[in-house]
Amino acid sequence: MGTSRTPTVYTITNPNSTPLNVEQIFTSTTGRTYVYWSSVPPHGKVVVNLRDVKVVPNGFQGKVLLYANQPFTATVSGSVTK
DSSP: OOOOOOEEEEEEEOOSSSOEEEEEEEEETTSOEEEEEEEEOTTOEEEEEGGGOTTSOTTOOEEEEEEESSOOEEEEEEEOOO
């Protein structure tokens, strides 16, 4: 089996006419949790690159869950180990 990889570059798109607040919860394979927030402007996009998220340590492997205060879409565009 290959090495587990975490989505490290993803785009959050806000189709709404008001700002979108997104909570990103990173949970490592050892159970440690890190939380990061983004604000996406109305009808805008934000690209998140895991290497730029300071609360998540280098070497992170695990999963990412996204929650927001209104509907949104997210697309993974890259997957490597941090």
